Amino acid sequence: MNSDRNKESSERLDKIVAEAHRNRDKREQGYREKALQMYPWICGRCAREFSRENLHELTVHHRNHDHDYNPEDGSNWELLCLYCHDNEHSRLLDGEYGDVSTTAQMEKGATHSPFAGLSDLLNKK
Secondary structure, three states, X not given: OHHHHHHHHHHHHHHHHHHHHXXXXXXXXXXXXXXXXXXXXXXXXXXXXXXXXXXXXXXXXXXXXXXXXXXXXXXXXXXXXHHHHHHHHHHHHXXXXXXXXXXXXXXXXXXXOOOOOHHHHHHXX
């Protein structure tokens, strides 16, 4: 009985996820097509040029990071290659959480003294 309920729940969840993916793909198709017609096929960061053969590597980035805000004038869009787009979102995440390694090192302080034992070496002469 419990496995039937889990199966139904899993199937319902699968349907919801599939519908969400379809809706996202449909929404993206609309603004992607508009952005590709509106802007030259060049990455806005690295200036890499694209042709029909590699156009799938050019993405539409939402400047304010709101994928539901798609004004007809394209003011919230910029075309970025996959690498620059990933970099943009990584910088956003890094900014939210801070640079953990730097923060930890600053709290810990210096652990190495480059001049330790220097006075002993100088006094030997």
